[in-house]
Amino acid sequence: MKRFIGFIKKEFYHIFRDTRSLFILFGMPIAQVMLFGFAITNEINNVNIAVFDKSKDATTQEIINKITASTYFSNQQFITNEAEIESVFKKGNIKAVLVFEKDFSEKLTKENKATVQIITDATDPNTANTVNNYVSSILQKYQQETNKNIKPVYQITPESRMVYNAELKSVFMFVPGVMTIILMLVSAMMTSISITREKELGTMEILLVSPIKPFQVIIGKVVPYIFLSVINAIVIVLLSIFIFGIPVQGSLFLLGIQSVLFIINALSLGILISTISKTQQTAMMISLMGLMLPVILLSGFIFPISSMPVPLQIISHVIPAKWFIIILKGIMLKGVGITILWKETLILVAMTVFFIVLSIKKYKIRLE
Structure with missing residues (x-):
């Protein structure tokens, strides 16, 4: 247990010594939220x-x-x-x-x-x-x-009412999506280079001969980023509430639990990428190009999934971001609870377990 705790501390020290990693972890998410929130909109002005x-x-x-x-x-x-x-x-x-x-x-x-x-x-x-x-x-x-005083013999007057976003503010749509993208890409990207970094620095051999078991290495790599990504999620939610005025109609506790679940999902996916990549550059390219386009295009963030061809709708089911966006909008805008969101939650749990098990299996192969 002491070896495992020491391994986690080593990961924390490595992250805090690397200023570029800290910038990616904390600087980029804030900049992206502000950019998407203010610059990207489907409303028109002037x-x-x-x-x-x-x-x-x-x-x-x-x-x-x-x-x-x-x-x-x-x-x-x-x-x-x-x-x-x-x-x-x-x-x-x-x-x-x-x-x-x-x-x-x-x-x-x-x-x-x-x-x-x-x-x-x-x-x-x-x-x-x-x-x-x-x-x-x-x-x-x-x-x-x-024509207030003019009333035709027959007159049908449609009356519309917008619920959950009465003013049709596009930021209500973009911010949950941006939060999902940031947590997915930053978490996956940072963990995807963690094991490949060990290989390039020549410290992989030490891990291979150490008494630390594969699952401990995987968990030890994930734990520091869970902590840092949770801070990211809190910052994004605070920006959403106080800068963009997005309400949180549902439970903050449930929102926090679901965010941690999705963070672990993204981190485990990043670890999986890390175990199958030989270099940091390869891991970075897979995490950026392999995740960014599917997350943006097939998660329902910008384009409605129901309008896509059936094959793409089927593929979208394996995109974790799709389920997290549904959860975010349900909690923040609709105020629904776990009784409504249980299916999406179970899907994320299943995906997370699958990624972690597969990562451990791939890591074991490298031990042989």
Whole structure:
């Protein structure tokens, strides 16, 4: 037992002496959370639009003022003919052009109908779709305010309500995903080079002839990173709550237990990579390239899994990050407990045990 504790202490000393490792462990996660939280968003703000007003009456001016008064849009210029529409789009600064038809106010009064054409730059489809929805929403609101006393014989008014994220803040989607990616990549990457480092430094031979058993070596390599990764998780949760205002509706204790489980899962996966890699460079490449793309693309972090082809949906089941993101969103945003999340928890436990057993087996092969 004393040898095992000494081995763990050695791992701690090695980590704290390596400033680059400390930067990767603590500096990168904070920087990534702040970057994803503030920079990456599917919301729009201050989008530049142009207006082609063929009518130039009081009604069109009122609508234009309402649109540009919102924080979503900034009216950059007025154009005077249709030929200018293509030119303003080609310059790249304008993302949408609003075209008000001639005699807009008169048609609205006499015919109860007038047209506003919304032309968007669809080189960025998501932005184009969002701009179109926002403008349509503002126009619909204006129409409701103007026609309060006009009630058609038959009228169906849909009412929508967004639950768990009423303001549709994209940070509510990104931060749980970023937390998952950081814990997975940093934990797996740091442990993936742990055993390969021993080989390159020439200390592997000492471990091979030492009385420390393979499972003790594996656990000894994992324990220091569990402690450091838990600190990372706490920092990320605190940033999420106090910087981005993400609520934690569920149990903080359950959130902590699930985070530790996922950290152990990621660390065990990193150890597995470490046992099958001959050099630190190989281990680093496998942990970065082999984990980053599947975690980002197949975990449901950015793209909905239900929209993927069936083969990719099947592959996503073996991505631990997918189950942890479900757990995070369930606890933080929905406030659900273990009675709802038991299946995802059991899957992570099974994966963790599998990675650890396989790592010990691979390590034993190297002892022979």
